[in-house]
Amino acid sequence: MQGTVTEALNGRCTVLSELGVTDCAVRGVFRKESLFPKAGDKVEFESDGASNYITAVMPRKNQFVRPAVANVDIMFIVSSVSSPPPNLENIDKMTVICEYSGVTPVIVFTKSDLACAKQYEEIYRGAGYKTLVLSSESEEGIEEIKKLINGKTVVFTGFSGVGKSSLINRICPEAQSEVGSLSEKSSRGKNTTRRATLFKCGSGFVADTPGFSSLDLLMCIDSQKDDIRYLFPEINEREGNCKFTSCLHLPSTKGCDVCAAVENGDIAKSRYENYLKFYKIFNEIKKY
Ligand SMILES: Nc1nc2c(ncn2[C@@H]2O[C@H](COP(=O)(O)OP(=O)(O)O)[C@@H](O)[C@H]2O)c(=O)[nH]1
Ligand SMILES: [Mg+2]
Ligand SMILES: [Zn+2]
Incomplete structure (x- = not known):
């Protein structure tokens, strides 16, 4: 039977399915931290007569650790x-x-x-x-x-x-x-x-x-692989318009479309300032 986990705690989880609400045990490989069911997981479960237990956790579209x-x-x-x-x-x-x-x-x-x-x-x-x-x-x-x-x-x-x-x-x-x-x-x-x-x-x-x-979550983002530039959509979409392809859009960069957009108000000042702030944080983390 397939269902959605609504709560997981202390080796058990609650699954909502066509059967209604079922309390399931989490056994074997699913006790491993990475596989342990989280609220929102799509799972399969079976009954062995005495109790219900999880048999599969479907691949996750995304997941958070705290809260799980x-x-x-x-x-x-x-x-x-x-x-x-x-x-x-x-x-x-x-x-x-x-x-x-x-x-x-x-x-x-x-x-x-x-x-x-x-x-x-x-x-x-x-x-x-x-x-x-x-x-x-x-x-x-x-x-x-x-x-x-x-x-x-x-x-x-x-x-x-x-x-x-x-x-x-x-x-x-x-x-x-x-x-x-x-x-x-x-x-x-x-x-x-x-x-x-x-x-x-x-x-x-x-x-x-x-x-x-x-x-915590900002620290979880892999600053080695990811670039804060791509995580602000209004900055990301202007990428191709800057004079230099590897433009970091730092203040007063000549030929930078992002700087121009901040100047004429198309990008909000507060968003740009926070971009710069996060860019600095990422750069600090990159050094280690
Ligand atoms: N005036 C007003 N007060 C609100 C509104 N929503 C919540 N509050 C009040 O804001 C306070 C905090 O609300 P709460 O729902 O506990 O916030 P939470 O900490 O984010 O969960 C309470 O005193 C609520 O009565 C609203 O739409 N208008
Ligand atoms: Mg609250
Ligand atoms: Zn730029």
Whole structure:
């Protein structure tokens, strides 16, 4: 029987299939860390009469370690427009991680009942990303985000307090994510394995996770193989227009199309500044 792992913990996992919810043992080779089922995994399982156990884990489209989640289609990068205001560097880190991992980022601004999101939307639309403005109070945007989730496996990331749990509860009441609590932080301290749980939402899955730590993740990107230039789409697409083919688009480069686009406002200053910041971090790592 085939199904989707919704939770994995302590040598067992929960699988959702046509049979409903099945508790499966994880045995043999699947106990190896790289093969151990994660929330989001497509698996096959069998019963030996006494218990159910995993017999195959399908190849993963992408995967994260902390939290352990696989086959993510969309990452909602969540910020509130006010209290607290968006941290653009963190948003840009997460878009880089999405580009690297093959996950579609959607930039979400919550608490639209408190302030206007226009200036932030412009930055990310300009970079070619889909943006959503919503409020768990006024319900603005809630139907739109539900439509995006249909048929997909999605995760939410963003700092504590931006309204992720409130939003997840609006979209998927079964999740009963704790609002305004510090449970994310305290559970992080207690558990070394951060658990992700998948909830069915329409024809899709929503993962409620203890949160992605963007800093760790940026460090996970293989700076030997990968180049930050290719992980900013609005920079990557101008590559061929620069005078020199190996252009790094550093400030004041003559004949650099990226510098020109920053100058005339086609590329947002904040995005370019964060590109330079991440470029420096990558270069530091490359030295070792
Ligand atoms: N005004 C307003 N407050 C919100 C909204 N969404 C969440 N909040 C409040 O923001 C605080 C943090 O929300 P929570 O969902 O726990 O954020 P999380 O830490 O990202 O999961 C709580 O006090 C919520 O009531 C919203 O759309 N509008
Ligand atoms: Mg929360
Ligand atoms: Zn250039």
